[in-house]
Amino acid sequence: MxxxxxxxxxxxxxxxxxxxxxxxxxxxxxxxxxxxxxxxxxxxxxxxxxxxxxxxxxxxxxxxxxxxxxxxxxxxxxxxMGWLFIEFGLPLALTLGVSLICGFIVSAWTVQKFSHRGEANQHDSVNHTL
Known part of the structure; x- marks a missing residue:
């Protein structure tokens, strides 16, 4: 309820x-x-x-x-809107492909940047506890 x-x-x-x-x-x-x-x-x-x-x-x-x-x-x-895809299909596909690749690159770079930061923090905390 x-x-x-x-x-x-x-x-x-x-x-x-x-x-x-x-x-x-x-x-x-x-x-x-x-x-x-x-x-x-x-x-x-x-x-x-x-x-x-x-x-x-x-x-x-x-x-x-x-x-x-x-x-x-x-x-x-x-x-x-099939006519729209016939007329503008190639530019749309190209735009989507380029933005997809850019999104992958930015996402991969961000994950690498933050994952290294996390590893450094874990490494520092391990050294301090010994």
């Missing part, structure tokens, strides 16, 4: 943060989509501990678990 009451409250909190992102994008005339600003705002609130993970954990877990369903309307809409 408690989950039935907590879930809508958490969902409303996430929607308020999202709507704040849209509001800030409109107010400041930013070229960034409002939902991205909302995610940055959510990240900031979580990092500063203004918002605790427990306060949104149930709703966000549900949304992430069912994320694939949110892509169904987009996929169906894309099926009606």
């Amino acid at each position: 408690k989950k039935l009451l907590v879930f809508p409250v958490q969902l409303i909190l996430l929607l308020i943060i999202c709507k704040l992102g849209y509001y800030f994008a409109d107010l400041l005339h930013l070229p960034i989509p409002g939902n991205v600003i909302g995610m940055i705002l959510l990240f900031f609130l979580l990092q500063t501990k203004v918002l605790k993970v427990e306060w949104i954990e149930l709703a966000s877990g549900f949304l992430v678990k069912h994320l694939a369903f949110f892509f169904i309307p987009i996929s169906i809409s894309l099926m009606t």
Whole structure:
């Protein structure tokens, strides 16, 4: 019974943060989509501990678990735009390929950077305990 009451409250909190992102994008005339600003705002609130993970954990877990369903309307809409892929297919494929490779490179570099930092911290802590 408690989950039935907590879930809508958490969902409303996430929607308020999202709507704040849209509001800030409109107010400041930013070229960034409002939902991205909302995610940055959510990240900031979580990092500063203004918002605790427990306060949104149930709703966000549900949304992430069912994320694939949110892509169904987009996929169906894309099926009606075959002419778009015929006309711009090669530039789209090239753009997606280059961005994929750049994403892999940045992700690999980030993991290597942070994994070396973790190994150094573990190595230092081992030496101090001896």
